[in-house]
Amino acid sequence: AEGLGTLTTKSIVSDPSLGGRSFDAIAAEIIAEDFQKKSGISVLNDKETLDGRKGIAVLMRSANRAKEVLSSNAQCPVTVEGITKGRDHTMNLRRTDFETRSSELFQKVVSIVKSAIEQSGLDISEIHSIEVHGGAVRIPKLLDTLTENIGRPVQRTLNGDEAAVLGAAFHAARVSGQFAAKSFAINDTLPYNVTFSFSPKHSEGQSEKPQEIKHHSLFMKSSWPSTKSVSVNRTDDFQMTFYGPNGPLQNLKVTGLHSELEGLGHFSADRNPKNSALIRIEAKLDASGVLGVSSVKLKYKEWKAPAAAPNEPAPEGEDAPEEPIAETTEPIKHDIPLQIEWEYIGRRPLTTTEFETEKRLLMEQKKHEAAKRAVAQAKNDLEALIIGYEGETLESLKQSVPITAEHEQKLTSILNEVKEWFYEGEGLTEESVDAYQSQIYKITSLVDDIRMGSEVPEEQSEESTEEAGTDENTDDIPSEL
Template sequence: MSTPFGVDLGNNNTVIACARNRGIDIIVNEVSNRSTPSLIGFGSRNRFIGETGKNQQTSNLKNTVDNLKRILGLNFKDPDFEIEQKYFSAPLIENKDGGISAKIRFLGEEQEFTSTQLAAMYINKIKDITYKETKGNITDICLSVPVWYTEKQRRAAADACRIAGLNPVRIVNEVTAAAVGYGVFKAGDLPEEKPKTVAFVDIGHSSLQVSIAAVKKGELKILGSAYDKHFGGRDFDYAIANHFADEFIGKYKINVRENPKAFYRLLAAAEKLKKVLSANTQAPINVESIMNDIDVSSSLTRADLEEFVQPLLERVHIPIETALKDAALSNSDIDSIEVIGGCTRVPALKAKLSEIFGKQLSFTLNQDEAISRGNAFICAMHSPTLRVRPFKFEDFNPYSVSYFWDKEEEDEDHLEVFPRGGLFPSTKIITLYRKGDFEVEAKYTNREELPKGTESTLVKWVIKGVVPNEGESSIPVKLKLRNDPSGFYTIESAHTVEEKLVKELVEPKEGEEVDEDAEPEYREVKKLVKKDDLTIIAQTSALTDESREKLTEKENSLVMEDKLVADTEDRKNALEEYIYELRGKLDEQYKDFASDEEKSKLSDMLMKTEDWLYEDGFDSTKAKYIAKYEELASIGNIIRGRYLAKEEEKKQALRQKQEASQAAAMAEKLAAARQANKDKPEEKTEEKAEEKAEDIEMQE
């Protein structure tokens, strides 16, 4: 049985939730943190993903890739990438498919990894964390993505999951996932008839997203969504860091922007200062040896920070107003404003949101974990083995999509099938008259709705097997078009139909008497009935099966390499620990259990092994570390065995002594009791004698 789990792939940190124990649990990582840094570092022998990557990011800046979801499925020439480049320390290049790849030094050579591969590496690590925590079968995942992700980016996210060996049961919008969690876990506060109108505002590390939802018990509809792609916590961090960078030029005569490592360390300090200012009106900043062996220090007030970020705060109202417009609502129609995302802890931002809506904000959802909890519930909904409370939800379609085909007998050669503002999942059926095999394309209808640089064509399909009836020039073809739960546009089925005479039961008219003994009447009518199923060949932006299999094999081989390096390091550490432990015990605990010859021989072996470990064996193989360990243990275990045998003898002797002492004490008590009984007057009542006997028995 698969354990359903949901992943909130954050730009800075990722949170994992799992459906188990009749509820939703947050999964902690290897260092017991409830969130995991979203980055990958590449070393000379292995990868450092998550916590280990964060720990060595400063020293391995050029070979560490973060901001993973900002480049997933993005084209290198996309206008958005021009903005994103400044946030990356690793060099990014254009790959053969026009996408983005990271060029890093790994395993002693220059290597390139696509954005999809990088996301798959990280998701695979998340899968491993979940498996180690739950010990369950981890196969199904619900992954959340930003509402502004296009079809291509959504398919890249699904590909990343599959490369990591997971089945993406649903790709869901981040704010929608949080809204689902609200609808499910706050059900006791929701109405059953008229829906409650809730605005969900998510401001995370890199983006601001707003969704207006109608929520009632067991049901949710997203009425409008909007976003600002370049508004988040990192923008606040950069505002603080740039302020101090300018200050340090005059104060310390250094320009930290010229040194990537120095600026990264300043950025990390700025993030900590931002968090302190969320609870305090003033905070210091100190960075030791930031560059040229210079220590820097300064301070910042909350008022100064609010001044730096004023241009950002002046943009907050735009996506909120857009979402309200899409939902055809005003501020007065909003019943509650639920705020999530780490950046919403900034006091000035909270005040601005409250001012825009003209109402108090609500923080009933966990700001960091709401999305992952919603994802886990959605994944559980798709599980064939788990029962969850019924909950229906529909999302908002942000872009209008039309289907195009070659014009033959139809009046039109395209149709807007899924308009902007419609709800999905959604299914439409259209009929075309075709002479033979044909092609269909799905395209975004209005380019002005799209983020700049977005390709207009989503998917192409080739429909094969169309054969008109004899004597006819064309045949009706029915296409089942679908905007599926993950937001993908598909042709779910296609078949030809033909007109046939079929018998249809004649129903009695209303009020007409029916003779129950009479035979039922039938009439022949012409109807379109299914003739042949057609073959559908899709050409999507997703990876081909062959390409995905190759990348999966590559990822599996890298996982094995990482495991081998980790196991080798463990064996090396075990050998080093055994050398010091055995040497110490040989002079203390084991000194009476080894002959002088054994001590001399073992000491010599320990010395030689230690010298080898720090010289030729510093970067050796797992097998050699094991062999060296077993060589020392072959003598060490004999001496240890003698010591343990003697300790067991001591324990046995001590137990026997304690048992003898206890027996003597018991005999003494019994003797004293008998003597006391003899000294009692004979006129004691029988009842009192019985009471004394009971007392003696208790003493025994």
């Protein structure tokens, strides 16, 4: 399964704030500035309203597309539909403008690559090839800037969008044990030191001197999978905070310790002074290098004295001899799991409240989008009806049923009234489906009346004939004066 050799990580340098999305933001800023110049509206500043967030979302989608088009074209026509409520925006974005505004990002990428080479301990002459991947590497100016600053050609033989995903899939197949996938033997190390601290710094009742929180080293550029044990003297519930190079990573909250010690009689006045409590924390880096804790246990040693036979009473006038204190030769060892709870810092999972809030916002946006689609469909239906009854649809109606001049004049009048509402009146800004359907009904109800009024059923025609025949014989019927 590891027939492709060994893959060893020499160094890792990253900047979480730099990526393809950073270049999308540059393109979005250029588009937003052009729109503000023409309309006076600042799109990127409206992040509180639903329409504002939607406008930013469609702007970022258009910016991403423009960035991709500019990778192979000198300029790109940009259309942002619904950049603000009821407004679209079009412009031409030039590659030269985009590259000029992105110059700082290009230099950041160069700095990261140079730093990675330096930390690897390798000279540039010892590196056989430099391969880049990721969606942003398609930007020609980025590759040119890297080649110019490193002094070596930069390769792009892998599919930038698929490389990381395929690598993750092969690694997952490898560690699952369910697939016979060819892979590398991976020799990877954590690129930074993981440290930890405790809070409160002391258990209740112990003295606490004012001092900085002390960080203890845990994983110092360790390879994985790896485990480390941490032992600490505590008698109260506590929190353990893990740190990476950029600050806190996660909090581990340990609860139930005080109550367990109470149950063991640790706080009793007559407990054996040799009894001891130790907390053992098993930290780990799993097969993917993810930090975790497998267990937190209370290791308690309890010393008990066995029952001793009573001493003989002392002779009269003499002091009673002291009773010997007899102890067990081995303590009773308690191994008690404690309750733990992870609290993620930074990119943490959503809480239940946050999840429900985001879910509600998404449902509101979905409902808003559905309403806008319904309005757009109603507008299209009305416009199609207007155009149809001014042309082919009206001709088809004339061929199917006879239309009087009065009918045609009335239909023309209704069409003109609806057209004025649609193209020049309230229809320009109307947001209600019912309003458009009301205008549609004006036309369709009149057409239905024309059809019904022009068609004469056969039964009605025969009945009229019979009645006419009867009228011819009315002279033979006597009538009263």
